[in-house]
Amino acid sequence: MAAASIGRPSGIATPRSGRALPVAVVTLAILLVWYLGAIWLNAPQVIDRYGDQPWTWQQLMADAWSMDRPVLPAPHQVAVELNRTVFQTAVTSKRSLVYHGWITLSATLLGFMLGTLLGILLAVGIVHVRALETSLMPWVITSQTIPILAIAPMVVVVLGSVGLTGLLPKALISMYLCFFPITIGMVKGLRSPDVLATELMHTWNATPSQVFWKLRWPAAVPYLFASLKVAIAISLVGAIVGEMPTGAQAGIGARLLSGSYYGQTVQIWAALVMGSVLAGVLIALINLVERLTLRAMGAQT
Amino acid sequence: MSRALATGLGFTVLLLLGCWWALHLVHGGPVAAGFWLLVLVLVAVAWLALDRLSAEPVTARIVPVLFGAWLLFLWEVVVVGFDVPRVLLPAPSAIGRTIANSLGLLRADFVQTFVRAVVPGWVMGCGAGFVVALLIDRSPFLQRGLLPIGNLVSALPIIGVAPIMVMWFGFDWQSKAAVVVIMTFFPMLVNTIAGLAQTSAIERDLMHSYAASYWQTLVALRLPAAMPFIFNALKINATLALIGALVAEFFGTPIVGMGFRISTEVGRMNLDLVWATIAVAALAGSLSYGLLALIERMVTFWHPSYRRRR
Structure with a gap:
């Protein structure tokens, strides 16, 4: 989704000096707004329940933050639900968010791997074959203006009707979504060696495969990692949406859907937080691998 | 020849x-x-x-x-x-016939989803992201605090707020527009902030030596320099907005809308109509993307990527 960060790796210059304090302040401000919003949004229902009884502001506050099915649950309610479903429930149970998170994660990772493979292959083809560049590249871009995510449920249902169920349909949606940033990033990366370097390879009489492995591929690695970070995030979104069609049994998307059917807002928010944590962890992992790989390749950091 | x-x-x-x-x-x-x-x-x-x-x-x-x-x-x-089998994949000619036969239905869905939800949501989300970015830009403290959070949020599966928005704003287009606003806000915010940081010290010093005010510097120097980034966000958001509105419709709609059509006709295994709706959505997505790319070309004609390749 954040395709903005494809392109030059580390393109966005972030002011690095002392980020901890501002981030903490902003986070606190968001929490404060959330609590206030919880009062504001839940108050009508709470007051409605009081009826004619007299009530105080403290009472209203306490009740608005501890409703059973709040319009907006307070952060601590979500935290309690997370604690209950993540740590207090056996991971094999269908009530455990770890179980649902794992289902989503496995589809995400499978789709991510397939998409990465497809994306790299397409990029290599586009860079080396002229006819592919002129004919395929515009369609790679057009393919992303199609709201594929919206037909994800159809893909799942249709593939299910021919016997393909479980992991694969979701992974295919993830794959379709995440091959794009990889192709775009890798085409840029494989083309990034400058003319001098390619001409040097030429004077050394390097074969095309030598040029690829010793010049183009190493040059493209930083671009690859920038794309991978975007791709894994989209891949997760694809897996979650793929779990939304009716009949989906497990996964974060199924939790969202069942929460919305039964009005369990706390459950929806807990699933959302779980999805966000997954996204954060996956991106952090790629960051780590990126740092290790680039250091091993002798990049100056 | x-x-x-x-x-x-x-x-x-x-x-x-x-x-x-x-x-x-x-x-x-x-x-x-x-x-x-x-x-x-x-x-x-x-x-x-x-x-x-x-x-x-x-x-x-x-x-x-x-x-x-x-x-x-x-x-x-x-x-x-x-x-x-038709259930698996209809032929393009069959889809074409379906489009021709159900133009009225498709138009009603298109109006409900695209004209009522996607376009207003996109305008509001992009506008809000832009304005907030301008406000934040004046305070380095807020910038340092919000940029990492904005980056994080753009990577999150925001689409998951769809059920919550449907609960808050009801089944009609308002909830879909709300999802679109939330989905488009953060890419615009992050990109505008990054774009506004594009000018170099030399250029800003030059504006300073001209005694240009903050607003003059903004309009004459920094906004034009930020335009490639802003258009990038506008284009990403055009696709995101369509996705957001369609997915939000899976969580409840009145009986019209492209997302509603897709989910119900899939249930009835009426795949021709599903593909026809997808074709309309794809066309709408591609056309809005193309239109934005065209405007971008006119606005940022100076950008190196538009120079003719030798």
Whole structure:
């Protein structure tokens, strides 16, 4: 989704000096707004329940933050639900968010791997074959203006009707979504060696495969990692949406859907937080691998 | 006319004739193994034609169109020739007929989803992201605090707020527009902040030596420099907005809307109509993207990426 960060790796210059304090302040401000919003949004229902009884502001506050099915649950309610479903429930149970998170994660990772493979292959083809560049590249871009995510449920249902169920349909949606940033990033990366370097390879009489492995591929690695970070995030979104069609049994998307059917807002928010944590962890992992790989390749950091 | 061009055009004519013949055969009745040999030959001819045509700058522009038509042809021939069940994948011609037969329905869905939810949501989300970015830009403290959070949020599966928005704003288009606003806000915020940071110290010093005010610097220097980033966000958001509105409709709608149509017709295994809706959505997505790209070209004509390649 954040395709903005494809392109030059580390393109966005972030002011690095002392980020901890501002981030903490902003986070606190968001929490404060959330609590206030919880009062504001839940108050009508709470007051409605009081009826004619007299009530105080403290009472209203306490009740608005501890409703059973709040319009907006307070952060601590979500935290309690997370604690209950993540740590207090056996991971094999269908009530455990770890179980649902794992289902989503496995589809995400499978789709991510397939998409990465497809994306790299397409990029290599586009860079080396002229006819592919002129004919395929515009369609790679057009393919992303199609709201594929919206037909994800159809893909799942249709593939299910021919016997393909479980992991694969979701992974295919993830794959379709995440091959794009990889192709775009890798085409840029494989083309990034400058003319001098390619001409040097030429004077050394390097074969095309030598040029690829010793010049183009190493040059493209930083671009690859920038794309991978975007791709894994989209891949997760694809897996979650793929779990939304009716009949989906497990996964974060199924939790969202069942929460919305039964009005369990706390459950929806807990699933959302779980999805966000997954996204954060996956991106952090790629960051780590990126740092290790680039250091091993002798990049100056 | 060069040799490559002449052979390329020759192959194209051959390809068109061959495809026309193949379509005629495949719609005429069951086909034999010889027919697939013809298709294989056509694949080779298509490859040669595309290769020759993309060598010439004049004809390279029509290559994508030709390639797209070629893919449609392959889809049609394979689906009809192998008698693929309609539930799995309808042929393009069947989808086309469905579009022509249900124009009224498709138009109502389009208005409900695109005109009522996507466009207002996109405008509000992008506008809010832009304004907040301008406000934050004046305070380095807020910038340092919000940029990491904004980056994080853009990577999150925000689409998950759809059920919550449907609960808050009801089943009609308002909830879909709300989802679109939330989805488009953060990419715009992050991109605008990054874009506003694009000017170098020398350029800002120059504006300073002209005694330009904050607003003059903003309008004359920093906003133009930020335009490539802003347009990037606008284009990403055009796709995101459509996705957001369609997915939000899975969580509850009045009985109209493209997302509603897709989810209900899938349930009834009426795949022709589903694909017709998808075609409309794809067309709307591609056209808005193309329109934005066109405007971008006009606004950021100075950008190196638009210089003619030597």
